Amino acid sequence: MASIIDGKAISLAIKEELKKKVRELKEKGVRINLAVIQVGDNPASAVYVRNKKKGCEYIGIGSLSYELDKETTQEELLDLIRELNAREDVNGILVQLPLPSHIDEDTVIRAIDPKKDVDGFHPQSVGALCIGQPGFVSCTPAGVIQLLKRSGIQIEGKECVVLGRSNIVGKPMSILLLRENATVTIAHSRTRNLKEVTGRADILIAAVGRPKMITRDYVKAGAVVIDVGINRDENNKLCGDVDFDDVAPICSAITPVPGGVGPMTVAMLLYNCVASVTIGQSGAIS
Numbered sequence: 001m002a003s004i005i006d007g008k009a010i011s012l013a014i015k016e017e018l019k020k021k022v023r024e025l026k027e028k029g030v031r032i033n034l035a036v037i038q039v040g041d042n043p044a045s046a047v048y049v050r051n052k053k054k055g056c057e058y059i060g061i062g063s064l065s066y067e068l069d070k071e072t073t074q075e076e077l078l079d080l081i082r083e084l085n086a087r088e089d090v091n092g093i094l095v096q097l098p099l100p101s102h103i104d105e106d107t108v109i110r111a112i113d114p115k116k117d118v119d120g121f122h123p124q125s126v127g128a129l130c131i132g133q134p135g136f137v138s139c140t141p142a143g144v145i146q147l148l149k150r151s152g153i154q155i156e157g158k159e160c161v162v163l164g165r166s167n168i169v170g171k172p173m174s175i176l177l178l179r180e181n182a183t184v185t186i187a188h189s190r191t192r193n194l195k196e197v198t199g200r201a202d203i204l205i206a207a208v209g210r211p212k213m214i215t216r217d218y219v220k221a222g223a224v225v226i227d228v229g230i231n232r233d234e235n236n237k238l239c240g241d242v243d244f245d246d247v248a249p250i251c252s253a254i255t256p257v258p259g260g261v262g263p264m265t266v267a268m269l270l271y272n273c274v275a276s277v278t279i280g281q282s283g284a285i286s
């Protein structure tokens, strides 16, 4: 039976480290503020935003909340971002995605000052990650690396398969694993012989958004399985991309949903907020 990677416990350890750093910064007169913008009333987004604000409070950083009506125009949102870019007391700006369909996400992400891009979504942040320069790293993939490292799982030299190629998870995930000297394959909906490909993985990262898609016939015995998915099953119960009950007995370590990768996203967002003042823009955490 696999060991269960406890994302709640690991994220709490990171938050405690950050809390200490924030206290030290406060003694030096440095205060950190994160601006959180939500447009519309997507219920899942509201939960994520609430958790992010609670995380800020927990480690002692300020959060400014902007809950905008779903009819907000793109120009109004861009005006707010420009105002926050200019404010010296705002260190990080987070625009919760998805945005209503009349707003172009790329335009909004590009409007955020890269020095305040704590989500790591700006093309400058992504480019910096690709060429190994300092910059903010997308929170969920950064959280997966921390889960692996803090669970004592070696990444260097391992065959890693990332299932999914989104800008937020799959692509940055593969670059981060490469940075850790893994051999990386990105698999996706058009990959042929998918089970053969995922079955080669020492570390399999599932980020496809399909409830319980990964059954044991996709997984090599003894592999480490990281489940990034947050879905609802047929009974409206929260579940991942991995069929946990089927896969857990044959792998060496696995993340549950909930309580695996999810809490790490918030922890790494908080890490980026603190990093924005302590170490310039370095998104790296060892």
Ligand code: GUN
Residues within 6 Å of the ligand: 094, 095, 096, 097, 098, 119, 139, 140, 168, 265
């Ligand atoms: N929507 C889903 N995940 C994320 C995230 O990490 N950041 C933001 N801003 N929106 C999201």
